[in-house]
Amino acid sequence: MAFLNKEIRDGDNQDLTEERRTATFDTDKMAEVIYGSEKLARRRREISHAVSRIPELADSRPLPFLDRFEKVTEGTRKLSVLDRHLAELIDVNDNGEALHLYHEVMGMEGHPLALHEVMFVPALIGQASDEQYEKWLGRAKRREIIGCYAQTELGHGSNLRKLETTATYTPSTQEFILHTPTITALKWWPGALGKSSNYAVVVADLIIKDKSYGPHPFIVQLRDEKTHQPLPGITVGDIGPKMAFNGGDNGYLGFDNFRIPRENLLNRHSRVEADGTYVRPPHAKIGHSAMIRVRSHMATGQGWLLGHALTIAIRYSAVRIQGFLEDKSHEVKVLDYQTQQHRLFPAIARAYAFIFCGFETIRLYDQLILDMNSNGNTSGMADLHALTSGLKSVVTHFVGQGIEQARMACGGHGYSMASYISEIYGVAIGGCTYEGENMVMLLQLARYLVKSVELVKSGKANQLGPMVAYLAVADHKVNLATGPDSYVKMFQYISKRQSWKATEKFLKFMENGDSRDVAWNKTAVELTRASRLHTRLYIMETFIRRVESVTDIPVKSALTDLLNLHLNYELLDVASYALEDGFMSSNQMDFIKNQLYSSLEKIRPNAVSLVDSFQFSDMQLRSVLGRRDGHVYQNLFDWAKSSPLNKTDVLPSVTQYLKPMMEKAKL
Numbered sequence: 001m002a003f004l005n006k007e008i009r010d011g012d013n014q015d016l017t018e019e020r021r022t023a024t025f026d027t028d029k030m031a032e033v034i035y036g037s038e039k040l041a042r043r044r045r046e047i048s049h050a051v052s053r054i055p056e057l058a059d060s061r062p063l064p065f066l067d068r069f070e071k072v073t074e075g076t077r078k079l080s081v082l083d084r085h086l087a088e089l090i091d092v093n094d095n096g097e098a099l100h101l102y103h104e105v106m107g108m109e110g111h112p113l114a115l116h117e118v119m120f121v122p123a124l125i126g127q128a129s130d131e132q133y134e135k136w137l138g139r140a141k142r143r144e145i146i147g148c149y150a151q152t153e154l155g156h157g158s159n160l161r162k163l164e165t166t167a168t169y170t171p172s173t174q175e176f177i178l179h180t181p182t183i184t185a186l187k188w189w190p191g192a193l194g195k196s197s198n199y200a201v202v203v204a205d206l207i208i209k210d211k212s213y214g215p216h217p218f219i220v221q222l223r224d225e226k227t228h229q230p231l232p233g234i235t236v237g238d239i240g241p242k243m244a245f246n247g248g249d250n251g252y253l254g255f256d257n258f259r260i261p262r263e264n265l266l267n268r269h270s271r272v273e274a275d276g277t278y279v280r281p282p283h284a285k286i287g288h289s290a291m292i293r294v295r296s297h298m299a300t301g302q303g304w305l306l307g308h309a310l311t312i313a314i315r316y317s318a319v320r321i322q323g324f325l326e327d328k329s330h331e332v333k334v335l336d337y338q339t340q341q342h343r344l345f346p347a348i349a350r351a352y353a354f355i356f357c358g359f360e361t362i363r364l365y366d367q368l369i370l371d372m373n374s375n376g377n378t379s380g381m382a383d384l385h386a387l388t389s390g391l392k393s394v395v396t397h398f399v400g401q402g403i404e405q406a407r408m409a410c411g412g413h414g415y416s417m418a419s420y421i422s423e424i425y426g427v428a429i430g431g432c433t434y435e436g437e438n439m440v441m442l443l444q445l446a447r448y449l450v451k452s453v454e455l456v457k458s459g460k461a462n463q464l465g466p467m468v469a470y471l472a473v474a475d476h477k478v479n480l481a482t483g484p485d486s487y488v489k490m491f492q493y494i495s496k497r498q499s500w501k502a503t504e505k506f507l508k509f510m511e512n513g514d515s516r517d518v519a520w521n522k523t524a525v526e527l528t529r530a531s532r533l534h535t536r537l538y539i540m541e542t543f544i545r546r547v548e549s550v551t552d553i554p555v556k557s558a559l560t561d562l563l564n565l566h567l568n569y570e571l572l573d574v575a576s577y578a579l580e581d582g583f584m585s586s587n588q589m590d591f592i593k594n595q596l597y598s599s600l601e602k603i604r605p606n607a608v609s610l611v612d613s614f615q616f617s618d619m620q621l622r623s624v625l626g627r628r629d630g631h632v633y634q635n636l637f638d639w640a641k642s643s644p645l646n647k648t649d650v651l652p653s654v655t656q657y658l659k660p661m662m663e664k665a666k667l
């Protein structure tokens with residue numbers, strides 16, 4: 001008999017199979033919705049399958065047992081194997097396929113090409129002129145050279161205007177002199193900089209005739225292309241172990257009056273003429289487009305990370321039997337506990353929501369780049385900057401929370417690296433910091449919200465963009481949360497009120513004599529709250545739009561259950577804002593809670609199938625707890641036995657230190 005969940009195979013753990021039999025929708029069809037099309041979902045499966053047939057691409061040992069040096073070596077080894085097989089595995093011109101392939105094979109630990117694909121090549125695409133394209137892009141795409149993106153310094157990351165690395169133009173030789181004047185000016189953190197890259201896009205303060213023009217991107221050769229030795233004038237190395245990404249070589253970089261030709265300023269948008277005349281870009285922040293790109297892609301990437309952790313936790317919760325409900329002769333799956341469902345199911349809904357809204361945001365980014373490159377139109381930049389600033393902050397924060405809940409939902413075994421959840425967590429929460437520290441980015445969105453409220457206050461509501469139009473709309477009176485639209489209206493009310501309150505507070509401080517910056521700082525917590533609400537509203541709206549667009553009825557119905565859970569959970573989570581001014585009553589709160597509990601029950605039979613639909617292979621998950629076949633216990637035992645500590649029964653440390661201590665105590 002054919003089942004709707006495509007993961008059922010003979011010999012699987014029976015409890016998992018039982019879960020999969022209850023699926024009310026086809027998991028392949030759900031995967032099409034998650035990944036955007038039948039082709040994209042199918043290609044992922046095909047690539048995973050093809051990878052599984054190349055034994056050299058498998059991890060040589062479970063990654064958690066490798067030390068840092070071995071992780072870097074293992075990642076690089078696999079990259080070289082991949083390089084030989086690339087054309088047979090993927091369409092090399094398809095970024096999505098490449099991304100999936102790297103995730104599958106490399107895992108999450110980082111690798112030498114991580115920043116090459118994510119930032120170096122996109123920075124060239126966004127910032128290089130046609131001649132520079134010609135010179136660098138082909139080489140970069142063919143991987144004749146490997147690059148990274150070196151912006152952050154030891155002393156400054158958030159406040160880009162104060163980056164200390166200088167690029168001083170010398171008209172007589174038509175060169176820029178890159179220099180690191182202080183220890184705090186050392187570049188610090190760039191991924192793949194420490195040992196792997198031989199080129200970098202370096203962001204440095206452009207100085208012409210003693211005048212600073214602020215941060216600009218330069219393409220810089222760091223190492224000899226033959227020997228890979230750092231070039232004279234370059235100091236470069238690895239910054240040491242981190243919470244995660246330990247297969248990657250985040251690095252430091254210093255310049256000692258290092259000269260590069262004038263053509264190495266990435267000059268699609270701004271230029272320095274031979275005589276030192278500076279030609280301005282059409283938008284002051286256009287040099288930041290590589291960052292906007294990564295931020296635009298973060299929601300989907302983070303949604304997948306959450307999806308990984310939930311696949312592990314949900315499958316394990318269906319296999320883990322402990323305690324009783326009604327029938328005292330059979331223990332139940334821990335997935336049957338309401339607390340377990342409440343811990344995990346809203347996070348499944350968020351994972352779906354983040355992926356959906358991520359795809360919508362990527363489309364907005366692609367449109368912006370098209371506009372910029374075809375007709376120099378940068379008008380969408382401010383909107384997208386505000387949107388992606390909020391989105392990366394809200395999503396990374398919730399993903400971190402969700403993964404940590406997934407870990408706890410796996411009890412003791414969740415704490416073991418065999419679950420792989422700690423690695424996923426470490427990787428995901430890196431996103432709270434990189435590409436703009438979350439608070440800093442929420443405050444960027446707040447600038448936009450405050451300006452929007454100010455527009456309404458000055459009678460210019462007609463100038464508001466569509467995403468903030470609700471800030472001008474009269475308050476909605478919604479009595480009960482009955483359909484998605486009423487939730488949106490309630491959220492709009494709450495979000496609007498918070499944006500207005502924060503703005504009024506900020507303006508009041510200024511009226512009372514505080515400078516703009518001081519007033520801003522005194523209102524900052526309230527402002528970040530406004531940003532979070534605005535962003536959650538956007539996520540909610542995109543989730544609703546995506547579910548409405550689904551045509552497969554069983555898939556749509558399962559997604560509607562998830563959406564309802566999301567709407568109720570979100571509203572309850574921000575209930576204090578709605579209760580504050582009596583907009584909602586405690587009766588309404590109870591009603592919403594009950595809706596939420598009934599959503600949990602509805603989702604329960606589909607829980608395993610909802611995470612199976614992400615279609616992560618076992619290789620990608622690298623989790624003993626999250627195995628597709630559910631055979632957890634024997635594999636946990638085998639995993640433990642493979643620990644290097646178990647190579648001998650008596651460790652040298654015991655002979656050398658413990659035994660003498662015990663012997664001495666006997667005397």
Ligand SMILES: CCCCCCCC(=O)SCCNC(=O)CCNC(=O)[C@H](O)C(C)(C)COP(=O)(O)OP(=O)(O)OC[C@H]1O[C@@H](n2cnc3c(N)ncnc32)[C@H](O)[C@@H]1OP(=O)(O)O
Pocket residue numbers: 114118119149151152157158159160161191285288289291292294381382385433434435436437440444447448
């Ligand atoms: C696999 C793992 C991958 C990991 C990859 C990680 C790679 C990295 O981390 S690379 C380094 C990333 N670094 C960052 O993100 C640094 C964060 N800091 C910044 O982006 C900026 O310095 C920022 C935005 C905080 C402040 O910039 P600053 O120039 O001081 O701007 P500020 O004075 O606050 O604002 C000036 C105006 O510019 C606008 N603006 C700022 N940035 C942008 C932008 N990117 N696009 C459009 N407008 C912008 C602001 O909205 C503001 O507009 P308005 O005046 O109308 O309100």
Ligand SMILES: Cc1cc2nc3c(=O)[nH]c(=O)nc-3n(C[C@H](O)[C@H](O)[C@H](O)COP(=O)(O)OP(=O)(O)OC[C@H]3O[C@@H](n4cnc5c(N)ncnc54)[C@H](O)[C@@H]3O)c2cc1C
Pocket residue numbers: 115149150151152155156157158159188189190191245250430433434435436437438439440443
């Ligand atoms: C895994 C990882 C990978 C990275 N990869 C790269 C890379 O490839 N290339 C690269 O160039 N960089 C990279 N970075 C660096 C990263 O982009 C920066 O660390 C990040 O932008 C934060 O800057 P910061 O370290 O200066 O934080 P800080 O700004 O020093 O933040 C410290 C605290 O100060 C607060 N704060 C700072 N400014 C303000 C403000 N104006 N208002 C309110 N609060 C404020 C922050 O909220 C935070 O709580 C990476 C970092 C990590 C963790």
